[in-house]
Amino acid sequence: MTISDRHADAAEQARIVALALPYLRRYAGATIVVKYGGHAMGEESLAEEFGRDIALLKQVGINPVVVHGGGPQINAMLKRLAIQSTFVDGLRVTDAAMVEVVEMVLAGTVNKMVAGLINRAGALAVGICGKDGGLIRARKLTRTTRDPEGAIERALDLGFVGEPEHVDVRVIHALTGAGLIPVVAPVGVGADGATYNINADTVAGAIAGALGANRLLMLTDVAGVLDRNGKLIPDLSIAEVEALRADGTISGGMIPKVETCIEAVRQGVKGATIVDGRVPHACLLELFTEGGIGTLIHA
Ligand SMILES: Nc1ncnc2c1ncn2[C@@H]1O[C@H](COP(=O)(O)OP(=O)(O)O)[C@@H](O)[C@H]1O
Numbered sequence: 001m002t003i004s005d006r007h008a009d010a011a012e013q014a015r016i017v018a019l020a021l022p023y024l025r026r027y028a029g030a031t032i033v034v035k036y037g038g039h040a041m042g043e044e045s046l047a048e049e050f051g052r053d054i055a056l057l058k059q060v061g062i063n064p065v066v067v068h069g070g071g072p073q074i075n076a077m078l079k080r081l082a083i084q085s086t087f088v089d090g091l092r093v094t095d096a097a098m099v100e101v102v103e104m105v106l107a108g109t110v111n112k113m114v115a116g117l118i119n120r121a122g123a124l125a126v127g128i129c130g131k132d133g134g135l136i137r138a139r140k141l142t143r144t145t146r147d148p149e150g151a152i153e154r155a156l157d158l159g160f161v162g163e164p165e166h167v168d169v170r171v172i173h174a175l176t177g178a179g180l181i182p183v184v185a186p187v188g189v190g191a192d193g194a195t196y197n198i199n200a201d202t203v204a205g206a207i208a209g210a211l212g213a214n215r216l217l218m219l220t221d222v223a224g225v226l227d228r229n230g231k232l233i234p235d236l237s238i239a240e241v242e243a244l245r246a247d248g249t250i251s252g253g254m255i256p257k258v259e260t261c262i263e264a265v266r267q268g269v270k271g272a273t274i275v276d277g278r279v280p281h282a283c284l285l286e287l288f289t290e291g292g293i294g295t296l297i298h299a
């Protein structure tokens, strides 16, 4: 590489950094909740980049709060233990033996791995779960189903699957106030002391709502919400989401995601976005470019 090539390269890098200025201003002091899904953790280089992106957000004066999943990692451990799992509406039916495995994987292995990615990037992350500091008091989730004719409604028992009943964000504020990055595993505790397995999307939405976060980013393994022709929809109002749900365009695993985004927006989060975590630097692209790369759900 010649000296003039090097100068051109350096000038290009400086130009790109300078482009971030308006976004750095917009998000100075902002709280951004990032849901890091188990599928998005797959590739090592992407995971390391994720850790560096979160450290960078902190470095430029943003307060990132990470909520992680770990569905595929739980599946792998259950397979090793020869335990079968079943799902209802994307939720893992969790009996007493299984909730121990879920807690071990989510609040143990995965939580420490995600905090480690950020720590290795030079920031200070602290891994906690919803049981710590009273962060998430959970109640048993009830689900009902209808018979094919839609006449009879039946209650389904999902075991120790919970939903947040009360979120106490003091532990999050204590950590961010001390310059640390909270990394939260989606496990909660019931009023009776029982441990509950909670869908990570739901936890991310509940924490974003309780914090009054500026943004919620949901990192997944699709480009965002796709239309009938498989084309990315860049932004959706709550009413438009309801219409796409009603006509079946939004289905399966995308339902809890859009429900979470809607709930967060209703609780005052200014924008909730479903982002493709397979794209390198997905968080930076979403926050620091006009329009972002995923689907923004807004009021
Ligand atoms: N309209 C839609 N746009 C995008 N994905 C959709 C849509 N409707 C259903 N899906 C499904 O939702 C999935 C994303 O949810 P899920 O697999 O639960 O994500 P994660 O594992 O990241 O929580 C997609 O892979 C896709 O199969």
Ligand SMILES: CC(=O)N[C@@H](CCC(=O)OP(=O)(O)O)C(=O)O
Binding pocket: 036, 037, 038, 039, 068, 069, 070, 071, 072, 074, 090, 091, 092, 102, 161, 162, 186, 197, 198, 199, 200, 201
């Ligand atoms: C109740 C329930 O289904 N909990 C999830 C918790 C992990 C999760 O949500 O992980 P992802 O974000 O990677 O899918 C589970 O057991 O898989």
